[in-house]
Amino acid sequence: MDTLAELFETHRPRLQAVARRILGAPAEAEDAVQDAWLRASRAGLDGVVNPGGWLTTIVARVALNMLESRKTRREDPIDDVVAEPVSPADPASAAVQDDEIGRALSVVLDELSPSERVAFVLHDLFAVPFGEIAAIIDRTPTTTRKLASRGRQRVQGAGIPDSDAGDRKDAVTAFLAAARGGDFATLLTILDPDVVLTSDAAAVLLGTPENLVGASAVGGVFNGRASAAIVSLVDGLPGAVWNVRGKPRAVLMFSVENGRITGIHAIGEVDSVDIEELPAS
Template identity: 55%
Template structure:
């Protein structure tokens, strides 16, 4: 089983990362799964790869269910940069490879929906096997995956959001990620207003910033977060969402002038407000 585990490690890590959305948690899940596999009697296991996938998925499911306080954790200024755990740059690169928007939407799913979707739609695990992990019937498990698929599947932006608004949001994210101050300034209306929850900084009260340069400077301060930010639909409108370590942390909603310049930015980080938003992937 040791040989099978080491051979399958890249795939098992990919499974764990997509279920959990966090590289450090995925590595923890693999360590736990290995300890369980090492203690198990496996002489009669006919499909070691499938069996190991099941072990890893069960560990991940337990970790998802234990995230009762995930929305109450303090919002950092950026990814943690301690001496242990994955390099933040490596985690940001992996998030880009998988799709930041996908990870953000996955975080809005319940544990059972997320497991069913990831295992079946991404790794071709049969519904019968997933049903056994969830203590549900295959038919019920199929429904879980179907509901998740509707949330995850990319949908086109509504006609009320013309392509130039998508370009503006794409450019806003690119400028913030790259630290391009002048490029960001060019996207903002002279009377732009930014409103932010108290949880964003955090501060005792919500705050408001007005004017092009103050708003742009505030955006530049969020460069670290921008690496984990993707373009999504927020209640049917083009916006941005950030998922640090696989967990939805911040959402930006935009308003626009007729010429396409950004007139307003609503920065949402309060857990209750985040929970009320409907986040979905935007199709091409």
């Protein structure tokens, strides 16, 4: 069994990414992750079924508190100037454009309430189910869905491209095809080297590991085993659904960055998410 310190270091990249997206400031994100470690170390792992989800919850709550404190102080954004997009004719230009999109997104997120911001970031960027986010922000799942929707509308209204939308569907489709075909080499190209797999308690009972990190380990779980899975919308995002006798038995939610899968969340409590047929392209 991994020690808490080992688990924390394994999940640190994702925790830092979550904190940075929520807070928008690298220094604050580092503080949030350090605070999360102190809280986790005091609490210990006893009774924790899903360490990755538990740590994400802790860092998200810390970041939410920091946002609320920031709003109380009424701090102004560091830079409210959004540069014009640059045509990505080469990798360097693409990197510049990605940075500008990130700055523009940060400006829009600064206009959201803390709860809206956390709900939108955790769901749309990190594919955390609404039921789990609701516990973090102390709202009902229905209200949490509405808060994330408001955030999404503000981002879309600002004209910021959702580069992950198409990437997520393409990545999920490619992932399932490679898994069905037992194409482990292709799985490794689709999965980020530091991809994280987490599972709720019901998914663990169905045989999914509660916590894995790394493309080889995660790819090995699904290699040759996804023949019954279909691409569907899970809480409004492209995911995978396993149906048994016409009823969903388990689902996967995916976080995707730059076309590669960075996180997979297995859910056995299918009643906690909304599942819809994915519209035809």
